[in-house]
Amino acid sequence: MRTYETLTLSVDERGVATLTLHRPEKHNAMNAAMITELAQAAASLAANDAVRAVILAAAGPTFCAGGDLGWMRDQTARDRQGKLEGARGLALMLKALDDLPKLLIGRIQGNAFGGGIGLMSVCDIAVATEDAQFALTEPRLGLIPATIGPYVVRRIGEGHARRLLLNSRRFSAATARDIGLASVIVAPADLDAAVGDEIAAVLDCAPGAVAATKDLVRALARGKADDDIRFSVEALADRWESAEGRQGIEAFLERRPFPWLKK
Incomplete structure (x- = not known):
């Protein structure tokens, strides 16, 4: 496995890979490097026959705060072609994770906003802590949840999407479970055990x-x-x-x- 700037990646003896967002000082907000590296990691994991399942995790107290505001500011300064390239990179990264031919399980601690919900939505199973908070914050910033939209809307359905995408309101882990965004919610102390249960089941397959x-x-x-x-x-x-x-x-x-x- 290669070394990354914004991620860590390990594979255990069972073939379970742990792909960890590693910008804790920025609440794991996605910048250009992380977007590129997530796409590269997804391609590497897809091609590795020894990998049976992938855990998408995050360092620090926050799963993912969405898009890095510095990266977004840089996008606004680019010409039209540059803006399209930036958006396409984000879209193709999400597609690479969504297409991953292994079980992808999200280990969600703390909060997930904007693009963090996009990452949850491409997971086959998302296990979240019961104290986590969620929000699709793009409209509050004058933006739209466009590239994450296909995955989020499919995950939670149009009715929930209209309510939660249009007003950027925060919602709880219980709501995330009720609308299908989170598959399971557990106490923070039980997070790893719950993820382990899901992994153990797929390794039987x-x-x-x-x-x-x-x-x-x-x-x-x-x-x-x-x-x-x-x-x-x-x-x-x-x-x-x-x-x-x-x-x-x-x-x-x-x-x-x-x-x-x-x-």
């Missing part, structure tokens, strides 16, 4: 099946399949033809451990 299921969910939820019946039939046939599919069925029938389980 075949990695190729996890990646294929993630693709299936995205395609069906986003209307990318022209014919849901044909798409799902072909997807199941593909898994029946896969080595994992054959090995899993044979192991179950013969009462042997599944080959993807760590000994």
